[in-house]
Amino acid sequence: MKHTVVRKTVRKFAESELSPIAHEIDRDAQFPLEVIEKMQPLNFFGLQVSKKYGGAGLDATSYAITIEEISRVCAGVGLCVTVHNSVGAFPIERFGTARQKERFLPLLASGKSIGAFCLTEANAGSDAGGVETTAVKDGDEYVINGTKIFVTNGGVCGTALIFAVTDPENPRRAASVFIVEKGTPGFSVGEIEDLCGMRSNPVSSLFFEDCRVPAENLLGREGDGLKIGLTALDTGRIGIAAQALGIAQAAFEASVKYSRERQQFRKPLASFQTIQNYLADMATEIDAARLLLYRACALKDSAKPFSAEAAMAKLYCSTAATRITNQAVQIHGGYGYSKEYDVERYFRDAKVTEIYEGTSEVQRMVISRAVLSKLT
Amino acid sequence: MMDAKRNIWVFGDYRNYFQNRVTLQLLSRAADLAPKMNASVGAVVLGDNINEYVNEYIAHGARKVYLIEHPFLARYSIETYTTLIESLARKYQPDIFLVGATSFGRELAPRLAKRLGTGLTADCIRLDINADGLLEQTAPSFGGNLLAKIVTPVSRPQMATVRPGSFQEIAHDSTRQGMVICEPMPKKLPGERMRLISYERKPLRVQRIEEARVVVCGGRGMGSKNKFKKLFELAQLLGGEVGATRPVVYSGWADPDALVGQAGKQIKPQVLFSFGISGAIQHTAGFNNAGFVIAVNKNPNATMMKIADVAIVADANQFCSALIKELKKRIRN
Amino acid sequence: MIKLIVCIKQVPMVSELPWDAHTRTLKRELAEGMMNPACSHALEAALQVKEKHGGYITVMTMGPPMAEEVLREAIALGADRGILLTDPRMAGADTFVTSYILARAIEKMCPDFDLVFCGCNTSDSETAQVGPQLSEELNIPGAAYVEKLDLTGRTLRIQRLSDNFLETIEFELPGLITLTTQHYQPRYVTLSGLQQAFEQGEVVPVCAADLGLDPEFKSTKNSPTRILDVFSAVAQNKNLVMTGAPQKVVEQLFKKFDDKIGGAIGKDLKEKT
Numbered sequence: 001m002k003h004t005v006v007r008k009t010v011r012k013f014a015e016s017e018l019s020p021i022a023h024e025i026d027r028d029a030q031f032p033l034e035v036i037e038k039m040q041p042l043n044f045f046g047l048q049v050s051k052k053y054g055g056a057g058l059d060a061t062s063y064a065i066t067i068e069e070i071s072r073v074c075a076g077v078g079l080c081v082t083v084h085n086s087v088g089a090f091p092i093e094r095f096g097t098a099r100q101k102e103r104f105l106p107l108l109a110s111g112k113s114i115g116a117f118c119l120t121e122a123n124a125g126s127d128a129g130g131v132e133t134t135a136v137k138d139g140d141e142y143v144i145n146g147t148k149i150f151v152t153n154g155g156v157c158g159t160a161l162i163f164a165v166t167d168p169e170n171p172r173r174a175a176s177v178f179i180v181e182k183g184t185p186g187f188s189v190g191e192i193e194d195l196c197g198m199r200s201n202p203v204s205s206l207f208f209e210d211c212r213v214p215a216e217n218l219l220g221r222e223g224d225g226l227k228i229g230l231t232a233l234d235t236g237r238i239g240i241a242a243q244a245l246g247i248a249q250a251a252f253e254a255s256v257k258y259s260r261e262r263q264q265f266r267k268p269l270a271s272f273q274t275i276q277n278y279l280a281d282m283a284t285e286i287d288a289a290r291l292l293l294y295r296a297c298a299l300k301d302s303a304k305p306f307s308a309e310a311a312m313a314k315l316y317c318s319t320a321a322t323r324i325t326n327q328a329v330q331i332h333g334g335y336g337y338s339k340e341y342d343v344e345r346y347f348r349d350a351k352v353t354e355i356y357e358g359t360s361e362v363q364r365m366v367i368s369r370a371v372l373s374k375l376t
Numbered sequence: 377m378m379d380a381k382r383n384i385w386v387f388g389d390y391r392n393y394f395q396n397r398v399t400l401q402l403l404s405r406a407a408d409l410a411p412k413m414n415a416s417v418g419a420v421v422l423g424d425n426i427n428e429y430v431n432e433y434i435a436h437g438a439r440k441v442y443l444i445e446h447p448f449l450a451r452y453s454i455e456t457y458t459t460l461i462e463s464l465a466r467k468y469q470p471d472i473f474l475v476g477a478t479s480f481g482r483e484l485a486p487r488l489a490k491r492l493g494t495g496l497t498a499d500c501i502r503l504d505i506n507a508d509g510l511l512e513q514t515a516p517s518f519g520g521n522l523l524a525k526i527v528t529p530v531s532r533p534q535m536a537t538v539r540p541g542s543f544q545e546i547a548h549d550s551t552r553q554g555m556v557i558c559e560p561m562p563k564k565l566p567g568e569r570m571r572l573i574s575y576e577r578k579p580l581r582v583q584r585i586e587e588a589r590v591v592v593c594g595g596r597g598m599g600s601k602n603k604f605k606k607l608f609e610l611a612q613l614l615g616g617e618v619g620a621t622r623p624v625v626y627s628g629w630a631d632p633d634a635l636v637g638q639a640g641k642q643i644k645p646q647v648l649f650s651f652g653i654s655g656a657i658q659h660t661a662g663f664n665n666a667g668f669v670i671a672v673n674k675n676p677n678a679t680m681m682k683i684a685d686v687a688i689v690a691d692a693n694q695f696c697s698a699l700i701k702e703l704k705k706r707i708r709n
Numbered sequence: 710m711i712k713l714i715v716c717i718k719q720v721p722m723v724s725e726l727p728w729d730a731h732t733r734t735l736k737r738e739l740a741e742g743m744m745n746p747a748c749s750h751a752l753e754a755a756l757q758v759k760e761k762h763g764g765y766i767t768v769m770t771m772g773p774p775m776a777e778e779v780l781r782e783a784i785a786l787g788a789d790r791g792i793l794l795t796d797p798r799m800a801g802a803d804t805f806v807t808s809y810i811l812a813r814a815i816e817k818m819c820p821d822f823d824l825v826f827c828g829c830n831t832s833d834s835e836t837a838q839v840g841p842q843l844s845e846e847l848n849i850p851g852a853a854y855v856e857k858l859d860l861t862g863r864t865l866r867i868q869r870l871s872d873n874f875l876e877t878i879e880f881e882l883p884g885l886i887t888l889t890t891q892h893y894q895p896r897y898v899t900l901s902g903l904q905q906a907f908e909q910g911e912v913v914p915v916c917a918a919d920l921g922l923d924p925e926f927k928s929t930k931n932s933p934t935r936i937l938d939v940f941s942a943v944a945q946n947k948n949l950v951m952t953g954a955p956q957k958v959v960e961q962l963f964k965k966f967d968d969k970i971g972g973a974i975g976k977d978l979k980e981k982t
Contacts, residue, residue, distance in 0.1 A: 001777060001778060001781070001907070002781075002903070002904075002907040004778065005778050005781055005782060005903060005907075006900070006903060008741065008743065008778070009782070009897075009898045009900070009903060010900075012743075012897075013897055015658065016638065016639060016658070019656070019658065020621070020622030020623055020626060020639075020656075020658060021622070021623065021626045023596075023623060024623055024626055024627060038897070041899065042897050042898070042899045042900060043899050043900040043901045044900070046901075047900060051901065055901065056899070056900040056901035056903075056904050057901065057904055058900060058904055062900075062904070066900065258677070261677055261679070261682060262677050335675065335677065340654070340675055391872060391874075392872060392873065396872070455850075478872050479853075479854060479870070479871040479872045480871055480872055482837050482838075482853070483841050483853045483854075483871070485838075486804065486836075486837075486838035486839075486841040486842045486845075487841050487842070487844075487845050489805065489838075489842070490805065490808065490841075490842040490845040490846065491845060493933070494805075494933055495803060495805060495932070495933030495934035496804070496805070496836075496838060496934070497836075497934060498804075498834075498835065498836035498837065498838055499835065499836070512937070516835075517833060517834050517835055517939075522939055522940070522941060523939070523940055523941070524936050524938070524939045525936070525937040525938045525939075525940075526934050526935065526936050526937065527934070527935055527937055528933050528934050528935070529935055530933065531933040569850040569880050569881070569884075570850050570852065570878050570879070570880045571878065571879045571880065572876060572877075572878055573866065573877040573878060573879050574876070574877040575874060575875075575876055575877075576874065576875040576876075577873060577874055577875075578870070578873045578874070578875055579873070589973050589974070590973050590974055614970075614973075614974045615974050615975070615976075616974070645973075646972070646973040647969065647970055647973040647974075667973075668966075668969055668970075668973070670962070670966075676950065676952075681948075681950075682948070683948075684948055685948055685949065686948065686949045686950075686951060686962070686966070687948050687949070687950045687951070688950075688951045688952075688958055688962070689950065689951070689952040690952070690953075690955050690958060691955075694955045695955045695958065695959070697955070698955035698956050698958075698959045699955075699959050699962075701956075701959075702956075702959045702960070702963065703978075706963070706967075706978045706979070706980065707976055707978070
């Protein structure tokens with residue numbers, strides 16, 4: 001029953017506050033500050049953060065439902081919330097010292113500071129090992145130099161997790177994670193990217209020029225970068241899968257509605273077998289996606305390993321989203337191609353779910369490794 | 377039928393008499409139903425110096441008027457009226473008791489029904505006597521999307537509150553005869569527990585969008601803030617108000633006051649013009665009870681076009697201009 | 710500590726539900742439920758009283774087991790305890806019986822209560838009768854359509870609009886009020902509140918026997934009113950679609966509807982030659 005009520009609660013908020021402006025903020029690539037402010041006291045920015053630090057302490061399934069319901073209405077804001085929660089706040093709660101948790105989590109959980117996760121660079125996308133940003137120890141500080149690109153929430157982030165190489169001379173080029181706050185001298189934000197979809201999210205580059213951070217901002221230990229990154233991305237994948245699922249669900253609902261109302265050849269589209277087949281395939285795919293997602297959540301909640309399952313969920317949900325939104329536009333015909341209807345936005349929003357937080361190709365790497373590593 | 381054994385009673389709700397015609401409408405309907413059950417029509421009137429209403433009710437169909445007059449009753453009071461009418465009902469045992477669904481009526485009737493241990497149907501729009509001789513009460517539910525047919529098989533009186541406007545009053549006829557039964561004000565009445573501190577009559581016709589008879593709503597399809605302004609001109613010609621959807625308010629084309637829908641105002645105009653609106657539920661929930669809906673949209677499949685009475689497939693902005701031009705011509709004449 | 714009770718109803722989210730002639734009830738299980746809007750306002754008013762004066766809020770609902778959702782929601786918002794009146798024998802009650810059951814539950818589970826809050830009406834049945842009938846059952850003063858309220862000690866002062874009369878009324882507790890949706894905009898539920906409501910919230914299920922209702926008692930039998938039939942309102946005529954050049958369409962529009970539009974604006978819109 002809790003999951004049903006969580007779903008209804010989030011849906012009610014999303015439809016009241018986000019639905020009326022979703023079209024406009026996508027068109028104008030505007031981050032809806034007033035709505036974000038309304039979301040802050042409702043714990044949207046501390047979904048899984050423990051109550052001790054001001055979070056809601058939700059289980060993974062409730063988390064996934066929340067992200068799905070927001071994304072169903074406005075994927076750009078769903079993206080902001082999931083990235084903030086799963087790869088912004090979560091790594092700090094998981095790997096932070098008590099002091100770091102006290103310093104950063106309450107601010108993050110309240111949403112007063114938005115989190116961002118900065119790994120990608122011009123030469124380091126899927127190849128995370130290609131990170132060139134450096135963090136050199138100098139006394140009790142680290143000096144960070146480099147550029148991070150395509151940072152979700154970049155334009156508004158208050159707390160950024162930066163992946164930097166701490167020992168450039170070392171052939172192993174071990175990476176570490178640093179918490180850098182907005183306003184730190186040497187840390188600046190670039191132009192907001194002009195993207196195909198998720199346009200209400202202020203994605204940008206972040207520049208670090210001799211940016212000095214205290215040593216106590218190192219998350220975990222030097223060299224923990226890979227470990228933190230992989231763990232963060234496991235949770236992140238659940239969020240992105242939920243996001244993709246929400247987009248697919250919205251496109252599906254729109255397709256059902258349109259098929260019922262639109263008439264051609266003196267019959268509603270829904271009376272034609274072709275359309276019925278499309279809808280049947282959509283419904284099945286979404287159900288399968290949903291079950292994969294919730295299975296990954298259940299594993300996470302039982303503290304069992306869930307990397308491969310989360311990768312499967314992310315892979316499947318994002319593929320479903322792209323396929324379903326594409327078909328939704330097709331079902332809507334010419335109107336689907338017009339901004340008069342929301343489906344073209346779902347179509348544009350869906351694509352990136354196959355790319356960020358690990359491309360589908362990377363997900364397959366994760367899954368095949370798990371498959372091949374099983375001793376027969 | 378002065379000695380008829382059965383009685384159909386109507387509560388005399390004379391407050392706001394000229395605008396509130398529901399008592400007269402109910403007397404008319406009661407007069408239609410009375411012959412089918414060998415009953416006579418009575419009005420129940422409480423107040424002070426209310427002879428004119430007593431005469432009105434007789435002239436509009438009441439054969440009997442049960443009257444309690446006393447200075448204490450000069451203003452409506454739920455507690456005292458409930459107690460007095462309860463004792464009248466116990467004394468005279470009416471078979472049916474109809475109350476107009478004004479705010480007062482809708483508070484009075486349930487209390488009476490509870491005291492008399494009988495059933496009450498709210499906000500009826502139809503009343504008939506069925507084959508079993510029962511009062512068949514038709515009332516809307518779910519915002520009027522469903523109608524329910526209800527009866528009170530055993531307990532008496534069969535009570536209903538009736539939506540004003542459901543029936544036509546019969547013409548005033550001062551030659552009609554009626555008997556006035558004066559009931560005394562009881563010496564001892566239970567004290568009132570609710571104290572009226574102040575009482576202010578608000579003007580009945582306040583031109584707020586919620587009360588407006590004509591509303592012109594505009595959505596994104598109007599195109600721009602400047603084009604949206606035309607709707608104000610149209611509304612003025614029609615003596616109506618302008619409503620807006622949330623995206624329009626968000627974009628600054630209209631004030632937040634103009635928002636019509638779940639998060640905004642509920643409107644019930646006689647005529648609603650809808651320009652360039654897709655018909656999202658957050659907006660359409662604002663006008664469940666609109667009368668005549670004319671929607672203009674270049675997309676014939678928009679939800680708004682399906683629920684309108686007249687769906688005009690055209691560019692909202694162009695049509696608005698053409699409509700304004702034509703209206704000016706006709707009104708001038 | 711002031712004891713507040715809020716009566717809440719879970720209503721279906723859809724505007725049309727099929728009617729089950731066999732059980733003589735609406736097939737509510739087919740629709741998702743939500744807290745009745747007016748009840749949310751009543752709850753918000755109670756929460757504000759609690760915030761201002763301190764107090765203990767019991768929320769009560771009568772419905773199928775699924776109605777527990779609205780109790781959990783209310784607890785997430787700040788209510789202290791929920792009472793779920795649920796029993797097949799209670800189903801299909803009219804307002805006479807509903808108010809009777811609610812009164813018995815209040816007497817049994819919340820004796821010495823101070824103030825009962827109800828929504829003025831529900832989005833499904835819209836009778837607005839339960840509030841007044843409940844105050845009769847409990848023999849306490851009750852005012853409907855309350856817009857604003859003010860509590861000083863044990864005196865409650867309310868403001869309400871009845872027909873077009875704005876009334877300010879006072880009475881001593883215990884009492885009952887029904888709230889409109891004009892004021893007390895409901896706050897949004899927080900997710901941490903929900904988590905806690907499910908983890909620690911107290912919801913007490915109560916059946917007919919628990920209330921000591923007669924073993925023969927059955928809502929459908931004991932309700933003085935009986936629903937004979939439920940049907941769709943007059944079938945929506947297929948709407949009139951008009952296309953063409955705007956000027957031509959405008960002319961057609963007036964040709965067909967000059968009376969209707971003219972009637973609404975109080976002007977003669979006939980074409981003058």
